[in-house]
Amino acid sequence: MGQSSSKPVTFHKSHGDDVVVENGGLAAARLDNTPYWSSGLLFSALPVKVDQKIYVKLVVVSKACHDVISVGFTSRDPASCGSAEIEDAATSWTCALSKHYCTENAVICFYLTTAGRVRYGKVDGVEREALDKRVAMGGPVWAVFHIWSEPTTVRVLSANEAMRTKDLRGEEVVYGVDCLETCGPPVVKDASVATCGQDENDGMCAICFVNGLEVVFVPCGHMCACSKCTRMVQNGDNLCPICRVRIGSVVRVYR
Numbered sequence: 001m002g003q004s005s006s007k008p009v010t011f012h013k014s015h016g017d018d019v020v021v022e023n024g025g026l027a028a029a030r031l032d033n034t035p036y037w038s039s040g041l042l043f044s045a046l047p048v049k050v051d052q053k054i055y056v057k058l059v060v061v062s063k064a065c066h067d068v069i070s071v072g073f074t075s076r077d078p079a080s081c082g083s084a085e086i087e088d089a090a091t092s093w094t095c096a097l098s099k100h101y102c103t104e105n106a107v108i109c110f111y112l113t114t115a116g117r118v119r120y121g122k123v124d125g126v127e128r129e130a131l132d133k134r135v136a137m138g139g140p141v142w143a144v145f146h147i148w149s150e151p152t153t154v155r156v157l158s159a160n161e162a163m164r165t166k167d168l169r170g171e172e173v174v175y176g177v178d179c180l181e182t183c184g185p186p187v188v189k190d191a192s193v194a195t196c197g198q199d200e201n202d203g204m205c206a207i208c209f210v211n212g213l214e215v216v217f218v219p220c221g222h223m224c225a226c227s228k229c230t231r232m233v234q235n236g237d238n239l240c241p242i243c244r245v246r247i248g249s250v251v252r253v254y255r
Helices: 083-087 159-168 177-183 191-195 227-235
Strands: 019-022 027-030 041-043 054-060 067-074 092-098 107-112 117-122 128-134 142-147 153-157 171-173 188-190 215-218 249-252
Touching (some): 054 159, 067 117, 092 117, 092 128, 215 227, 227 249
Antiparallel strands (some): 019 027, 027 153, 054 107, 067 092, 067 142, 171 188, 215 249
């Protein structure tokens, strides 16, 4: 586990043209959807330490595109270079988080390991590693945040705030964006169930939490979704929502 700071990081005064930073550098929002990567960029005000966990709360999540936010690190000082230069793969390392991973009020944490790996996860979930991201460790690095589309709004939290959020989340609303009309209104489920979708007392789709489990993903073998949400996933990133392995095919299961 990474180290935690008693204070949250704050956003740098240098940022993309379509981003507004508020609340003393603790909150930011995307204002427009211009087709430039640099338009939605944000950075930490100061370089970050190895194993320093950074916590971001997704206050509002846009429905305009599949990817919600990218997080990672850059060795380019945001104060001395244009934000477009952050795209350089030799000096920046980011990974995109999709709607299947990001829901409103979710708290995401990410940090840089001593081995130069980018790790991320929900504060109440399992950490993952961006396997193709190895950060050059020769000097200072800044945290990078990229908001993909408006009206996504984020807020950085301290470790204490993030832990309080975790403790208070006894239940949360979880549903698929495209399932509202077909699956009905969202149903409140215990947050611990959302990470597996196979609770012995539940057996409900891990995406909409309304329909039952109806398909098995191949090759990973996870049985975690209904047929309607499966079509949404296949039309999106086509990755299993549990393990993020690419779906080769699906098998309908009759229970």
